Amino acid sequence: SPFLICKECQHRFVCPHCEVALAYSQQQQRLRCHHCDYHEPKPPRCPACGGTKLGGVGVGVERVQETVQAMFPKARVERLDRDVTRRAGALEEIVTKFHSGAIDILIGTQMVAKGFDFPRVVLVGVITADLSLNIPDFRAA
Incomplete structure (x- = not known):
């Protein structure tokens, strides 16, 4: 999926440098900024609410x-x-x-x-x- 969100609080994962939505690679289980190449592994929990229902949005x-x-x-x-x-x-x-x-x-x-x-x-x-x-x-x- 192109983007990852928390299904519990609707938190969107954004690049800390560019403030654009991070692309989500299901195959690699990581988030990445296509503008500055910042990347991080998919977190097990939402950083905003601690929820575990993280899911992809859109068709990648x-x-x-x-x-x-x-x-x-x-x-x-x-x-x-x-x-x-x-x-x-x-x-x-x-x-x-x-x-x-x-x-x-x-x-x-x-x-x-x-x-x-x-x-x-x-x-x-x-x-x-x-x-x-x-x-x-x-x-x-």
Whole structure:
């Protein structure tokens, strides 16, 4: 899920440096700021109320990948986002595999749309595209 909140008090986890919502990686069990790279492990309890009902909100690329893989079990599905491309050479490896046809479905963030030419792509889906039209940029001030 893209964000983590306390289901008991609605506390939102924000970056102590940037004051933007921290992205939640279910796979890595950690919270991370995509702007300054601050990160911390998922806490066992809410820092505001001490509650233990912490849950993800929204649809992130990890969940989209899981859903697509379940819908198309024979398809070779990969993810392209900041978490995956942290390892040296990972971006080039995934792009090369997708370009050569070794990946059938590529799930990604806006990173996928930046300067790549994939001639065999016949369909592109944008999940919750309308959200980006209505969310203010914290850097605009």
